[in-house]
Amino acid sequence: MKTGIDAISFDVAKIHLPINTLAKARNIEPEKLEKGLGLIKMTLPDIHQDTVVFGANALTKLISDHNINLNEITRIYVGTESAIDSSKPISSFLIALMEQKFGENTLSECDVVDFTFACIGGVDAMQNCIDFITLNPTKKAIVVTTDFAKYDLNSTGEYTQGAGALAMLITSNPRIIAFENNWATSTKGVFDFFKPFRTISKTAITGNTTNEPWFENLESEVEIHKDQPVFDGQYSNQCYMDRTRDAYFSFKKLKNTTETVYDSWNSIVMHLPYAFQGRRMLSEIYALDASNTIISGDEDTSEYQNKLKEISKSEAYKEFVNEKLMPAEIASSLIGNLYTGSIFMGLLSTLAHFYDTEKEISGSKFGFLAYGSGSKSKVFEGTIQQDWKLAIANVNLFETIEKSFEIDFETYNKLHKKEQKISVRTPKTEWLLDRIENEIPNLIGARYYKWVD
Ligand SMILES: CC(=O)CC(=O)SCCNC(=O)CCNC(=O)[C@H](O)C(C)(C)COP(=O)(O)OP(=O)(O)OC[C@H]1O[C@@H](n2cnc3c(N)ncnc32)[C@H](O)[C@@H]1OP(=O)(O)O
Numbered sequence: 001m002k003t004g005i006d007a008i009s010f011d012v013a014k015i016h017l018p019i020n021t022l023a024k025a026r027n028i029e030p031e032k033l034e035k036g037l038g039l040i041k042m043t044l045p046d047i048h049q050d051t052v053v054f055g056a057n058a059l060t061k062l063i064s065d066h067n068i069n070l071n072e073i074t075r076i077y078v079g080t081e082s083a084i085d086s087s088k089p090i091s092s093f094l095i096a097l098m099e100q101k102f103g104e105n106t107l108s109e110c111d112v113v114d115f116t117f118a119c120i121g122g123v124d125a126m127q128n129c130i131d132f133i134t135l136n137p138t139k140k141a142i143v144v145t146t147d148f149a150k151y152d153l154n155s156t157g158e159y160t161q162g163a164g165a166l167a168m169l170i171t172s173n174p175r176i177i178a179f180e181n182n183w184a185t186s187t188k189g190v191f192d193f194f195k196p197f198r199t200i201s202k203t204a205i206t207g208n209t210t211n212e213p214w215f216e217n218l219e220s221e222v223e224i225h226k227d228q229p230v231f232d233g234q235y236s237n238q239c240y241m242d243r244t245r246d247a248y249f250s251f252k253k254l255k256n257t258t259e260t261v262y263d264s265w266n267s268i269v270m271h272l273p274y275a276f277q278g279r280r281m282l283s284e285i286y287a288l289d290a291s292n293t294i295i296s297g298d299e300d301t302s303e304y305q306n307k308l309k310e311i312s313k314s315e316a317y318k319e320f321v322n323e324k325l326m327p328a329e330i331a332s333s334l335i336g337n338l339y340t341g342s343i344f345m346g347l348l349s350t351l352a353h354f355y356d357t358e359k360e361i362s363g364s365k366f367g368f369l370a371y372g373s374g375s376k377s378k379v380f381e382g383t384i385q386q387d388w389k390l391a392i393a394n395v396n397l398f399e400t401i402e403k404s405f406e407i408d409f410e411t412y413n414k415l416h417k418k419e420q421k422i423s424v425r426t427p428k429t430e431w432l433l434d435r436i437e438n439e440i441p442n443l444i445g446a447r448y449y450k451w452v453d
Pocket residue numbers: 029031032033035036037119156157160193231232233234236237240271272273274277280337339371372373
């Protein structure tokens with residue numbers, strides 16, 4: 001019996017800043033961002049959007065487009081690193097909104113929870129659901145990934161921002177992809193990228209709410225959660241490379257093979273914090289696992305690093321990238337980082353690309369290299385199923401992204417600093433954040449959402 005993804009839907013932020021506009025404003029060579037990192041646009045949430053909104057929109061589409069009977073859904077597991085509450089999971093908001101839209105008590109027996117391990121939380125949620133469905137083949141589960149990749153202004157992460165969600169139906173005998181039961185993991189506790197709680201002085205809080213009675217009761221130091229991470233970009237790349245390499249070779253051990261595993265993969269889908277991360281990081285695995293070993297030695301030496309650079313510039317590697325990695329990069333270039341959703345958006349981008357170019361991929365194998373800062377990598381593989389085309393026929397990935405609304409630099413700045421007061425785009429046929437109760441600057445209260453037709 002096979003287990004995997006039967007249906008997939010997405011919702012990404014509908015406004016974007018062209019990377020060119022950011023490059024000019026920050027005095028960065030546009031070619032570095034476009035040709036060096038593969039960036040074209042970065043999507044940003046409007047003021048009525050947050051990670052609940054993206055998740056709810058993707059989930060609503062999945063349920064409506066595939067006529068899913070909610071009584072059949074046993075689990076909704078969410079991968080996110082952009083939680084809006086330290087106790088109440090995003091999945092708890094999602095069931096309330098789905099019951100509001102599709103009927104009361106339709107999910108009252110459904111198990112829901114969030115998984116957090118930076119960008120790999122969605123893969124953890126999916127692996128868990130796959131194990132569950134393998135044990136309970138008549139049941140169905142849904143995995144939602146939802147995030148807002150927000151970085152500080154002027155930081156090296158600024159050009160990799162993005163926002164959105166994906167929702168995937170996990171079943172037995174799936175129509176899109178069935179996963180093999182080999183999941184290799186590499187883990188190491190590091191501080192390459194993280195979002196610590198920070199404290200601010202009560203006196204730094206301003207605005208009308210400081211007149212409210214409960215404000216008096218706040219401690220002089222207030223603990224806050226900031227959306228933007230603390231990170232060391234180059235070190236995070238090194239951690240990414242080390243973990244994915246180690247997980248890849250563990251995967252070979254699990255499969256008990258000495259063959260070059262990636263040769264058996266039609267496509268390789270990796271976590272993409274920006275479009276070209278995969279191609280920049282995979283050269284080591286490419287070289288180490290080639291049948292004629294072309295690299296050896298101490299990885300910390302400049303000789304080894306130069307050899308890697310040389311390999312990544314070779315015609316053979318460029319051809320390999322074009323064949324196996326490029327289809328997953330297309331959506332990433334136009335969206336930006338989706339954190340937990342990036343690897344699944346890479347899968348959808350690959351499928352949509354082959355759908356549009358009418359390439360038949362049924363029966364072919366896809367390899368997955370997932371990464372989450374902190375840090376963990378998982379390597380696994382799956383086989384594309386006979387009905388994949390049917391299952392993604394109405395997804396319209398590239399057509400939808402194409403309709404994204406371009407904003408100027410001033411609007412971007414206002415949105416980033418939370419100074420924008422009205423929505424840039426009028427919401428239509430989607431969920432929106434209606435109000436936040438007890439909001440004070442830097443502190444967030446209860447959030448309420450509504451569906452607009
Ligand atoms: C955050 C997650 O989602 C989890 C993870 O994956 S962690 C790993 C990734 N880390 C992050 O995304 C953290 C946030 N991002 C960052 O800090 C940065 O964007 C980054 C570290 C990823 C990149 O850093 P950077 O300093 O801007 O770029 P840099 O590493 O120098 O690379 C620039 C590339 O453009 C190329 N380039 C520069 N100028 C160029 C030009 N004019 N024309 C063409 N290419 C050019 C460079 O040669 C280089 O490419 P190669 O190394 O492949 O040759």
